[in-house]
Amino acid sequence: MPDESAHRREWETIASLDPFWAVLSESDRKHGRWDRDEFFATGRVEVTARLSVAAKLGLPRTHLRALDFGCGLGRTTRALAEHFDSCVGLDISSTMLNQARELNEDVSNLDWIQADGSKPLPFEDEAFDLVYSSIALQHLPGTPAVVAALGEAARILRPGGLLCFQLPSALGLGRLQPRRTAYRALHALRIPETVLYDRLGLHPIRMLSMRRARVESILEQSGLRIRNADESRDPTWKFSSVVYYASAA
Secondary structure (H helix, E strand, O other): OOOOOHHHHHHHHHHHOOHHHHHHHOOHOOOOOHHHHHHHHHHHHHHHHHHHHHOOOOOOOOOOOOEEEEOOOOOOHHOOOOOOOOEEEOOOHHHHHHHHHHHOOOOOEEEEOOOOOOOOOOOOOOEEEEEEEEOOHOOOOOOHHHHHHHHHHHHHHEEEEEEEEEEEEHHHHHHHHHHHHHHHHHOOOOOOOOHHHHHHHOOOOOOOOOHHHHHHHHHHHHHEEEEEEEEEEEOOOOOOEEEEEEOOO
């Protein structure tokens, strides 16, 4: 597995350079071009749609506490807080979390915790009605980290709770990741991060994918029941992604 400390440093770097784009990487929104309200509106639309699917499944049974795994600036955390008594945003980057606190200071039922999601999480068993993750697991530093994160999600999910997460099943052309490769090579030569990102258009963000059958096997081995899986495909990059809905017993 790649060095975990390097993984953390990379996210602190991109969170300092262009945090909104690091969370939602639309090509025309780089270099601070995201409007704050529009950015958070995308989270509300996404969460509303996914909780609508969940409601048809009768999940989660209660709406007391939710966890947003890999919350970044709180794009979806803020939206989840509208549906649960309390919500926790968890991220590996302290820089992201500091900005998330400022951006969401008007929401009273949010907490923010820094943790490495591939290690045991700082929560008791069966602590959450919902564990949610969007465009986050794909950035973990390897398949073992994803397996560990899903295992932790199963541990902290209450009976009748829902695990809802997105993960690419195939990256298509995205698997080449030339901008990340070039970034790491030039960064090793001590070229400043601002030059690499602002002038050369390079970044340290990694991407990974897992086949749907592999993910479903991990969920089942963790004691979860797969309730639904929605697959979509980006026509430009041939990027396939699945949103999984799994319930605790």
